[in-house]
Amino acid sequence: MRVVGVAGEVMLTLGVLASLFVVWQLWWTDVVGGRQQEAAVEEFRTSIDTPGRETQPDLPDVAANPTPSDQPPPAMPSPDPTEVFGILYVPRWGQDYAVPLAEGVDVATVLNKGSIGHYPGTAMPGQVGNFATAAHRQSFGAPYRHVEELRPGDPIIVETADGWFVYRVTEDYIVTPDRVDVVAPVPGQPGAEPTRRLITLTTCHPLYSAAQRWITHGELAEWYPRAGGAPAQLMEEP
Structure with a gap:
């Protein structure tokens, strides 16, 4: 009977530990990832002195509604590994959605920090080719949690x-x-010569599984130089 009792206690302890792991994986890592996202976004905005942050801290000022450039986008050098070089906004996911873009897709140093990772060797933003990215769909801030909600356009x-x-x-x-x-x-x-300026979002599918990958593609519609202010598309209604 004593052996059965000890075995029962061990099983109970393992069950508790498993439950705590699930809580950590699905909730606490999201909390930590969210905080890391906010800190990285704020640091990047501060470093480039985003216009309008004094009056609209969550989003840059879009009142100016600048005119898109008719020139090719500037070439951007490849960032250093793990370097935050931009911010991704997706109006369909909420006006407060703003997630840092970092170089690389390493799980420990990029994706688990709540960032969206850029596949090294793929195009940089605005360039001809494929600006390819990856991010978690659950846990660690889950930047691409609602990827299935995106619609053409x-x-x-x-x-x-x-x-x-x-x-x-x-x-x-x-x-x-x-x-x-x-x-x-x-x-x-593979091997084909690119002529379009694309973006790709990759993430695990389905939720809570890594059996497949969800892929979303987009194409550059326009770009706006920094000096003119932020585009009105940031506030576009879904």
Whole structure:
């Protein structure tokens, strides 16, 4: 009977530990990831002195409604590993959605910090090719938690030190994890010469599983130099 009692206590302890792990994985890491996101966004905004932050701390000033540039976007050098080089905004996910973009897709040093990671070697924002990104869909801030809600035409806006790049969603689909060609310069066509300026969002699918990958593509619609202020698309209604 004593052995049975000890075994029961061990099982109970393991059950409690498993429950605590689930709480940590699904809730606490989100709390920590959210705080890290806010800190990184604030630090980046401060570093580039975003206009309007004095009156609208959550979003830059969009009252100016600047005119998009008719010139090609400026070339942006590749950032250092883990460096935060921009902010991603998705109006459909809320006016308070603003998540840092960091170089690399390492889980421990980028994705688990709440950032959206940029696949090294893919295009930078605004460039011809595929600006390919990855982020968690659950836990650690879950930047791409609501990726399935995006619809064709929705704006995805990237802010960098050079300006604002407004992409529009074109399509989404689900693939197996080995389909690395989705981040090729021409998605699905490795080796093809790119002519379009694309963005790609990749994340695990379904929720609470890594069995597949959800892929969303978009194409650059316009870009705005920093000096003119933030574009009105930041406040676009879904």
